Amino acid sequence: MPVSMVGRAGELAELDRAWCTVVSGDRPAPTVTVITGAAGVGKSLLVAAALEGFAPRPAMVLAGAARVHDPAPYDWLAAVLSGRDTSGLDLPPDALAWLAQQPTAPRERYAPGTLLRLAVRTVRLLVGAGPAVLVVEDLHALDPASLNLLCELAATPELPALLVVVSRPPADAVAPDLTVRALARLCGVRGAVRQHLAPLTAAEVAEVLTQVYGGTRPAEPVATAVWQRTGGNPYVLTELLAAHAGAGPEGLVHQPLPEHLRPPVPRPAAPPDAEPPDAELTGREIEVLGCLVAGMSNKQAARALGISVRTVTVHVSNLLRKTGSASRTEAALWAVRRRLPVSAPPG
Structure with missing residues (x-):
């Protein structure tokens, strides 16, 4: 077994069985595997080792x-498309440029539902047979758009694929509530494989x-001391071994930890009155924020709210300033994290 x-032998075998299910063609939809665990427990290494052995x-x-x-929206798909020749895909060029986050993409985007269907179709075409x-x-x-796409792919019929999803616990997520819902949907797919790396x-x-x-084999007290020092975290253990490659096992117990692994010095807590207050949004700004959460463009938001595009642009600018966001997506995530009662207007 590689170091x-x-x-992780059990998890590797389970991933191999999931792949065999895909190859056999017994399932009408993708086989889903969800792997969670704290940072550094080896989730990506596990996937890489499984791929090597398939x-x-x-x-x-x-x-x-x-x-x-x-x-930005559809980050996962944009990463998939990066550097890939997509000239042969039967897709509208402007939609493909938008999904790939190309600098030449048109400013106006498709409606959210249409774009999601095009994203699913893009993956279908790439997977082929x-x-x-x-x-x-x-x-x-x-x-959020990538999370929606993954949940759609997990239930897409006639897609011969193993969908392997790697995640830290929801508590570490950008938007914990969205992550919880996405993980629940993915793990709820029939035949899904669920792994948690301790x-x-x-x-x-x-x-x-x-x-x-x-x-x-090191003496048991030495191995136990190294285990306690690293918390059993494979990344921390690897870094400790790399930093003290010339030392014996006993040196791992007594030599200092690499600086980047040392716990940060806690900062004194700021007094309550020094914490930034919640943004005070107007009723119209909340409506526009609901459109951002729904993934609407300024033109679509203007049409839905019955106001001009210029007015929407002003409201978006105010929202970015008030929420301290650098982009429309950050503003949408800001609303989701605070569970604000925002929703897109009908139509």
Whole structure:
């Protein structure tokens, strides 16, 4: 067992069985696997190891992750399309440019429902006859449009694919409520595989150290001390080993932790009156914010609210200023996080 997969044999076997289900063609919809766990427990390494061992090899692997800064609609699909030749896809060029977040994309976008259907069709065309693997990294950091797309793909008939979703717990999410709902929908799909990666046990840390140090098993007190020091987190353990590569197992106990792994010095809490107050929004701004949450363009919002596009632009500018947001998507996420009673107007 490779060092990176110590303690993960069961999960690897389960992913392989899920792939065999896709290859057999026994399911009318994608097979869904949801993998959660704290940062550093090896979720991405597990997926990479599974992909390496799949037989037969996937005809197509579509992988994407959330952007760290300035999330935008359909970030996952944009990452999938990045650098890929899409000239042969039977899709409207302007819609494809918008989904790929190309700088040349037109300012006006399709209606949210239409764009979602086009996004599903894009994935269908890329998968083709399959079998394919769709890898979704960092579900907890994805934008609402990407979450909607993934839930639609999970229930899309005649899509020969294994949908592998990786996420931290909802508490770490950009929008915890949305993440909870997305995970619930994905895990509720018939035949879904659910995995949660826990930290390594003391015995598994001892196995890792045995492999690293040429088969010599460390003394139990040393292995236990390293396990306690790293919390059984594979990433922390790997970084500790890398920082003290020349030291023996005992050195891992006494040598200082790498600086980036040391707990931050807590800052004194700000007094209550120093915390920024909630934004005071007008009734019309709340209506416009509901349109942003629904993914509407300024033109669509103006039509829905019966006001001019220029007026909507002013309200959006005020919303960005009042909520401290750098983009329309950030403003929408701001509303979702605060559970504001916003909704898009009918029509």
